[in-house]
Amino acid sequence: MQVKKIFAGMLVVGGAVASIAPAHADQLADIKGRGELSCGVYSNVEPFSYPNAQTRQLEGMDVDLCNAVAKQLGVKAKLEPLAVEARIPQLKLGRVDIVVANLAYTKTRATQIAFSDSYYSTKEVLVVKKADASKKLTDFAGQKISAADGSTSAQSIPISIKDGQAVTFHDTSSAFLALEQNKVKGFVTNQMTATKIAKQVDGTDGAVAIASEPMLIEPIAVGLRQNEPAMLSAVNKALASMEQSGEMSGIFNKWLGPKTPYGLTRTDKVTPIDQLKFTPVS
Structure with missing residues (x-):
């Protein structure tokens, strides 16, 4: 009987301690x-x-x-x-x-x-040759489009271009080179990279443009x-x-x-x- 009283007292004390313990701050x-x-x-x-x-x-x-x-x-x-x-x-x-x-x-x-x-x-954008600057994304249906492997750019191709054939490369430079060598009709990358590339090749035979419609x-x-x-x-x-x-x-x-x-x-x-x-x- 004495043991039960002691145990009950422990429960009461434990409950009191638990009730006054501070809650974990957010x-x-x-x-x-x-x-x-x-x-x-x-x-x-x-x-x-x-x-x-x-x-x-x-x-x-x-x-x-x-x-x-x-x-x-x-x-x-x-x-x-x-x-x-x-x-x-x-x-x-x-x-x-x-x-x-x-x-x-x-x-x-x-x-x-x-x-x-x-x-x-x-924005993920489509980089194309100057001659294709006025084309819309729908004009690239079924075409080969390059991008860096495993990138959001690559994911955007089947989303934004009907039957678009994603051709992926180890890095952005290689993906862009495929466009320069006419192995693909377009190259997808983020807007900042596209802008820098377009400025770098402006006025050369390899000049490119950024399609007006974003891919993503x-x-x-x-x-x-x-x-x-x-x-x-x-x-x-x-x-x-x-x-x-x-x-x-x-x-x-x-x-x-x-x-x-x-x-x-x-x-x-x-x-x-x-x-x-x-x-x-x-």
């Missing part, structure tokens, strides 16, 4: 508590995040975005350089708080992580851990504030805008991904 509270936002960025991909040749400190569009988001949250940014393939795993493992590394939305990624609102959209539109957003609603809301609020103040456009123009080698014009605003019209890839 991610946003953890970040604010330590005063630091761990931000996963590319280790060396221009113009997003790469070491400055003189200082060896990371700089780039994504570095500026990380610092700006951290400032909006009232903390300091801690940059964590990541390999391209490590972006999602490191985020899922909790080794970084967020990923800002030109991260495109895909169906597969959306099952693994959460995405913020999109802050700009990149890819929303770029901040990657976050799943099931952290307060953190997701805070990041979206930060992005909206940066949009409203003009800071977002300033960062974009500094690294990708008309006065840069990429020559892009930002037409997108910070927008929830589910409000965008695009065909997501797997």
Whole structure:
């Protein structure tokens, strides 16, 4: 009988202790508590995040975005350089708080992580010979189109060109060479790479043009851990504030805008991904 009373007392005390134990703080509270936002960025991909040749400190569009988001949250940014393939795993493992590394939305990624609102959209585009500059995507039905193996560019070919025959190569340079050698009728790559290539060969016999219709539109957003609603809301609020103040456009123009080698014009605003019209890839 005495043993039962003691055991019952232990249950009561244990219950009391359990009831007063602090609940695990959410991610946003953890970040604010330590005063630091761990931000996963590319280790060396221009113009997003790469070491400055003189200082060896990371700089780039994504570095500026990380610092700006951290400032909006009232903390300091801690940059964590990541390999391209490590972006999602490191985020899922909790080794970084967020990923800002030109991260495109895909169906597969959306099952693994959460995405913020999109802050700009990149495009996969079709590069063609100058003579084909006025043609539409439908005009390339059934044609051979090159792209880098395993890329979103390659995935876009059967999506955007009816019966398009994807011819893939180990790298972008080889895929472009196939167009130059007339082995394919077009070459698919991202808009920034296409713009640089077009400028490099302009005025030569191998001059190319970018088709007016994009092959694919890819929303770029901040990657976050799943099931952290307060953190997701805070990041979206930060992005909206940066949009409203003009800071977002300033960062974009500094690294990708008309006065840069990429020559892009930002037409997108910070927008929830589910409000965008695009065909997501797997």
